[in-house]
Amino acid sequence: MKLSALLTSAALALGLATAAAADDKTKVGFVYVGPVGDGGWTYEHNKGRLAVEEEFGDKVETVFVENVAEGPDSERVMTQMALDGADLIFTTSFGYMDPTINVAKKFPKVKFEHATGYKRADNVSTYSARFYEGRAIQGHIAGSMTESNIIGYIGSYPIPEVIRGINSAFIHARKVNPDVQFKIVWAYTWFDPAKEADAAKVLIEQGADVILQHTDSTAPQAAAQEAGNVITFGQASDMGQYAPHPRVSSIIDDWAPYYIARTKAVMDGTWESTDTWDGIGAGMVGIGEISDAVPAKVKEEALALKAALADGSYHAFTGPLNKQDGSAFLADGATADDGTLAGMNFYVEGIEGTIPQ
């Protein structure tokens, strides 16, 4: 009896020791919607992961799974990560929202961070960037530079994040060019280079000479380059290989500081469920270099707009603004609150077409 008790406690102690040794390293998992080489969205998240590794060296171990379909399959991937001992898991696409919440319920000790969503729990934080601030700058440049007055927009899925971007770009394009029109095509994918290229080509054939994209690959850039006199903007990543033309500027997502801070919080035991939504000011949204293809005056205005957005003196959604149906959205001088922005499911006045429901 005594012997067995002794053995048991020895085994237990040994087990604890091993567990403690393993716990030395904080394990951080990342779930990606596309391949790390997409040159856009996932590429930037992966850069954030590499920054975490560089910052903490041996103290951290990171794992990632790429090309994870949104929906039930992502639940399997997250569950596997949690079972493999991940302490912190970043799920980096909107469609992982419900799966993240479901898996988080099963693993209360594992911390989850869901990008671009709005559902939180005790162990689930959300984080996103105010991409719409960058879209305002894109809209300004696009509206100033278009000659056909037709701007093509490749949407991914009709979710608030994408609709916000369309509205923000449209408002600022109209401001400098009252004749501008948006042609919006929904690709129903985040990553499918052939389809994205087709969408860009169709928009160009229909007269667009500016292509804005909210999909993750650089295919629309290649299609625009092929067409010649069309300008584009890098999406999520700089896409600088297409500069100075067609890519005249870009929105760059910089996740590294956030990922490092959150990993640190898990290490220190100070992690709490939060909602982070940072923009140009905080550095989460970067504006890629505005190339020489942009007239100097437009570039100057764009940089002024960037500065105003960064220091908070100007909000991208400032009234007077109406909704598409003509009803009032914001009174003169009023700005949209975060709740309205987070759930935005309507076009502003002037955009044609309906949002798929």
Added chain:
Amino acid sequence: MDLSAINPILFIAGFLVAATPLIFAAIGELVVEKSGVLNLGVEGMMITGAICGFATAVETGSPMLGFVAAAVGGAALSLLFAFLTQITLANQVASGLALTLFGLGLSALLGQSYVGIKPPRLGDINFGPLADIPVIGPILFTHDIILYLGIALVAGVWAVLKFTRAGLILRAVGESHDAAHALGYKVVRIRTLAIMFGGACAGIGGAYISLIRVPQWTEGMTAGVGWIALALVVFASWKPWRLLLGAYLFGGITQLQLNLQGAGVAIPVEYLAMSPYVITIIVLVILSADKSAAPASLGRTFHASH
């Protein structure tokens, strides 16, 4: 709504291009399946062809050499599948899935230094005065040689399967490998050749995406075309001309729905987005009402001792 924004000539010319990768991948798989082998690795062979073709075209400056390399790359990868299923008698479904995963990984590795590079352009064939014919000229006579090769390949496969001794032997192997074996045909050798043909076609299809349709290299850029090709073979009842029709239907409706969206047509976008799949399936299912069945030995393992 502004339908006049859609240029029918550019639209038709566009969908001929969009359908070409699908035609190559599907016609190759059709031959493979006619020989009684189910290779689910089309996606993997396509993406391998896409990077082999892209890399070669960039390094040599010749898109045609790129397509040759793509065919070689696709065929080489398919040899792995042939070895697993024909020599070691591994399960075809599992081997095919593994081939896709392997191809995706291998291509990502090979393609690391080719991200963001612009490939040399393959020029359109000069048809001289033919291209100046109104409407028909810009639709039919302003394409690159690979697109025409795709159509010729469909015709060639159809003719070989229907009229030649080689086609008869291939079909015999696919219908009853035991009977074909008893007659003295080398089942394993014939199937290996069919698998390599399928790999080469898939490789060219992949390279068509990376060299002409997009044109650039991005990891995972085939994004499921290989799976659509597999489905297309089945829905086309293993008949080459139906396969061509299905590919054009699919490519055409995909392009049409993008065009309609751009023109602001008031059909809900969800329906437009699913329409290529739904319409292609419906049309091919109706056509296949004539009870054409799958090759009888499809997916079954052959060993000479049986």
